[in-house]
Amino acid sequence: MNQTVRRVRAMAVALALAVALSAQTPAGDAAKGKDLYLKYSCYACHGFSGQNGSGARLVPMKMASAAFVAYVRSPRTRQMPSFSAKVLSDQQLTDIHAYIKTLPESKPAKDIPALDQFKEK
Amino acid sequence: MASKKTSVDRRGFLKGAAAGAAAGAASLVVPPQAAQAQQQAQARPAAALPSPRQVALETGAPPPRADVYTTDRPGADFMVDVLKTLNFDYIFANPGSSFRGLQESFINYGKNTKPEWITCCHEESSIAMAHGYYKIEGKPILCMAHGTVGLQHASMAIYNAWGDRVPVYLILGNEQEIAFRRSDVEWAHSVQDAAAMVRDYTKWDDSPVSLGHFAESAIRAYKVMMTPPYEPVVLCANGQLQEEPMPEEDRRTLKIPKLVVPTPPAGDSNAVAEMAKILVAAENPVIVAGRVARTPNGIPLLVELAETLQAGVQDRKFRMNFPSRHPLFNTGSVAAADAILGLEVPDMWNVTHTQTPINRMGMESRSIVKPGAKVMTITAGDLFSRSNYQDFGRYADVDLAIAADAEATLPSLIEACKKLITSDRKRAMEERGKKLAEEHKRNRDRDFDQATVGWDASPISTARLSAELWNQIRKEDWSFVSDTTFVSWWPLRLWDFDKPYHFIGGHGAYGIGYGAPAAVGAALANKKHGRVTVNIQCDGDLNYAPGVLWTAAHHRIPLLSIMHNNRGYHQEHMFLEDMAARAGRGVENAGVGVTLEDPHINYATMAKAYGMYSSGPIENPNDLGPAIKAALEVVKKGEPALIDVVTQPR
Numbered sequence: 001m002n003q004t005v006r007r008v009r010a011m012a013v014a015l016a017l018a019v020a021l022s023a024q025t026p027a028g029d030a031a032k033g034k035d036l037y038l039k040y041s042c043y044a045c046h047g048f049s050g051q052n053g054s055g056a057r058l059v060p061m062k063m064a065s066a067a068f069v070a071y072v073r074s075p076r077t078r079q080m081p082s083f084s085a086k087v088l089s090d091q092q093l094t095d096i097h098a099y100i101k102t103l104p105e106s107k108p109a110k111d112i113p114a115l116d117q118f119k120e121k
Numbered sequence: 122m123a124s125k126k127t128s129v130d131r132r133g134f135l136k137g138a139a140a141g142a143a144a145g146a147a148s149l150v151v152p153p154q155a156a157q158a159q160q161q162a163q164a165r166p167a168a169a170l171p172s173p174r175q176v177a178l179e180t181g182a183p184p185p186r187a188d189v190y191t192t193d194r195p196g197a198d199f200m201v202d203v204l205k206t207l208n209f210d211y212i213f214a215n216p217g218s219s220f221r222g223l224q225e226s227f228i229n230y231g232k233n234t235k236p237e238w239i240t241c242c243h244e245e246s247s248i249a250m251a252h253g254y255y256k257i258e259g260k261p262i263l264c265m266a267h268g269t270v271g272l273q274h275a276s277m278a279i280y281n282a283w284g285d286r287v288p289v290y291l292i293l294g295n296e297q298e299i300a301f302r303r304s305d306v307e308w309a310h311s312v313q314d315a316a317a318m319v320r321d322y323t324k325w326d327d328s329p330v331s332l333g334h335f336a337e338s339a340i341r342a343y344k345v346m347m348t349p350p351y352e353p354v355v356l357c358a359n360g361q362l363q364e365e366p367m368p369e370e371d372r373r374t375l376k377i378p379k380l381v382v383p384t385p386p387a388g389d390s391n392a393v394a395e396m397a398k399i400l401v402a403a404e405n406p407v408i409v410a411g412r413v414a415r416t417p418n419g420i421p422l423l424v425e426l427a428e429t430l431q432a433g434v435q436d437r438k439f440r441m442n443f444p445s446r447h448p449l450f451n452t453g454s455v456a457a458a459d460a461i462l463g464l465e466v467p468d469m470w471n472v473t474h475t476q477t478p479i480n481r482m483g484m485e486s487r488s489i490v491k492p493g494a495k496v497m498t499i500t501a502g503d504l505f506s507r508s509n510y511q512d513f514g515r516y517a518d519v520d521l522a523i524a525a526d527a528e529a530t531l532p533s534l535i536e537a538c539k540k541l542i543t544s545d546r547k548r549a550m551e552e553r554g555k556k557l558a559e560e561h562k563r564n565r566d567r568d569f570d571q572a573t574v575g576w577d578a579s580p581i582s583t584a585r586l587s588a589e590l591w592n593q594i595r596k597e598d599w600s601f602v603s604d605t606t607f608v609s610w611w612p613l614r615l616w617d618f619d620k621p622y623h624f625i626g627g628h629g630a631y632g633i634g635y636g637a638p639a640a641v642g643a644a645l646a647n648k649k650h651g652r653v654t655v656n657i658q659c660d661g662d663l664n665y666a667p668g669v670l671w672t673a674a675h676h677r678i679p680l681l682s683i684m685h686n687n688r689g690y691h692q693e694h695m696f697l698e699d700m701a702a703r704a705g706r707g708v709e710n711a712g713v714g715v716t717l718e719d720p721h722i723n724y725a726t727m728a729k730a731y732g733m734y735s736s737g738p739i740e741n742p743n744d745l746g747p748a749i750k751a752a753l754e755v756v757k758k759g760e761p762a763l764i765d766v767v768t769q770p771r
Contacts, residue, residue: 041698041709051578052578052582052584057571080480082480083708086705106573112573114585114588115569115572115576118615
């Protein structure tokens with residue numbers, strides 16, 4: 001079996017896995033996610049806009065929904081608590097993920113005169 | 122001896138008035154016959170004959186005069202003479218009967234000047250104001266409190282001052298002699314050993330039993346307090362000593378000892394030479410700055426050492442140690458260093474170790490110091506410590522410890538380093554300096570990038586709050602007098618700090634309630650210099666003793682306070698969420714007991730109630746700049762102002 005065939009097979013397996021994962025995780029509801037974001041105090045560390053605070057910057061959200069759920073279950077940073085399924089279900093985390101995806105990104109510093117005016121050039 | 126006069130003056134006034142009132146009351150009770158005689162006398166147009174009672178009053182034996190009691194020289198006057206030699210600018214105190222004698226002597230005999238009495242609404246405020254005042258002016262404040270209930274209020278603020286190595290001179294009123302305790306109130310306000318409650322976090326105390334003893338202990342207390350490490354001291358002023366007349370024989374013999382504040386201890390010359398050798402030979406030295414700049418001179422000295430070595434400076438943000446835009450500021454790394462110098466760092470173990478975060482099970486720690494790296498310290502903290510309260514931190518393994526004041530040691534250390542630097546070492550250091558300058562620039566670019574996050578969001582981001590404030594004050598002679606921990610250190614990350622009064626660090630022992638009064642005290646110190654004092658005021662902190670707003674308004678202390686109103690005790694909110702996640706339950710309850718909502722507190726209304734200009738609550742970030750500008754105009758006219766700003770958590 002040559003390398004090309006191996007690659008095609010591997011890609012097919014990866015695609016099948018991704019399809020299976022997405023089938024298990026329904027789409028998130030951003031409105032519900034907003035309620036959960038506030039109710040479960042995500043804002044305490046990540047700010048009300050998902051960007052300010054002691055915790056990591058969540059916006060722009062670069063993780064896919066499944067990866068986000070997996071990360072919250074087992075964070076790679078030492079500061080982020082681990083939230084088990086007893087605390088937040090996969091669906092709830094998916095809703096939170098959908099909400100975070102709706103939050104606007106920040107502008108670059110050069111486009112903010114109040115900030116840019118005192119930065120050394 | 123006291124003069125016993127019939128005239129009314131000083132302390133005789135109230136007793137005289139009381140005696141007069143009693144006599145007046147007695148004259149209203151007139152026997153029936155005498156009343157009839159009086160009525161007849163009133164009916165006659167001619168002068169009336171004296172009544173039998175009047176005759177008796179004028180011809181009988183005079184009443185005893187012991188109840189009219191005055192003195193021209195209470196003991197408190199001498200205490201004032203003593204304390205005036207210590208050159209205090211102000212007295213910060215909430216009134217208390219146990220030091221009423223001293224208070225009266227200060228405001229009348231002492232003419233309420235040098236020191237001037239500042240009215241405080243809580244003893245915790247008095248001490249924290251003194252804490253803030255000292256860190257701007259470098260002069261300790263005289264505070265007064267009841268030896269019992271007042272000290273109980275003051276105690277947390279004393280602990281903060283202790284943790285921050287700030288001198289506070291505290292006099293406690295106490296009625297030691299039981300025969301002089303006039304009521305159950307005075308029994309409840311008396312104590313056998315007043316200073317016992319704070320002895321674990323004060324440097325020295327005494328309870329003098331005579332005026333001569335008071336004089337000697339008052340001067341000694343000041344001397345002990347102002348010998349590094351600086352710490353609060355307590356002196357008890359016995360009520361009897363304050364209020365009773367100075368004994369006649371004492372007036373001729375009492376004297377006030379001369380105050381000589383010792384020079385601060387500098388490091389041993391051999392140890393300094395060894396330290397210099399290690400620093401100059403190091404490829405990656407890093408300086409960790411704790412409370413190094415004990416005086417304004419500490420800043421240029423630290424700059425000179427860092428520039429001499431081209432070493433990165435990691436600032437622990439306890440003091441204004443190093444200019445924030447200097448290319449060596451907050452550069453270098455303890456983990457990468459081969460020589461680590463801690464200067465007045467109270468938590469050296471934390472600097473050199475990592476620990477398991479609170480949300481992780483178990484407890485592990487490990488050193489981040491490279492094998493073979495040398496860890497060295499200079500601190501006056503090695504010269505004095507107590508055992509009960511654990512603010513001394515975990516024992517730090519170091520290779521060279523100089524028990525001395527760092528600022529006093531810096532000149533000899535700089536000189537020793539300069540002597541050892543060869544041209545080769547100089548070139549290597551210059552190369553290192555260029556890399557550190559690049560690191561500084563990268564850090565600053567990163568900070569500006571992060572400051573954009575949530576720029577237009579509501580609640581308002583603490584980065585935007587800090588940037589908007591900076592834009593309004595940066596061309597003024599400004600002084601920032603609050604901690605930055607709870608606003609993600611944004612002012613230190615964005616502003617240009619380079620003067621000694623630009624930054625004063627934080628609580629010292631993390632006792633919340635320090636912020637508002639320390640800011641008022643610092644603003645009072647800045648007032649005579651005409652500086653614009655700004656304070657980012659945490660909401661939880663202000664709620665401990667908001668009466669300090671009245672003190673600022675009443676004494677016309679110009680201070681611009683911008684509320685960081687995140688409507689909660691945010692650190693504890695995060696802790697509670699961590700604990701709930703760790704226990705796998707009820708994360709939705711993490712706001713219970715840690716939020717300040719329902720109802721929201723309106724701090725603009727609160728400030729108005731205390732007589733202060735205010736605006737807000739501001740929720741739209743675009744309204745912030747104009748609000749700060751308007752409030753600044755008020756402050757520049759000499760009044761305090763407060764802006765309530767609803768903010769992101771941190």
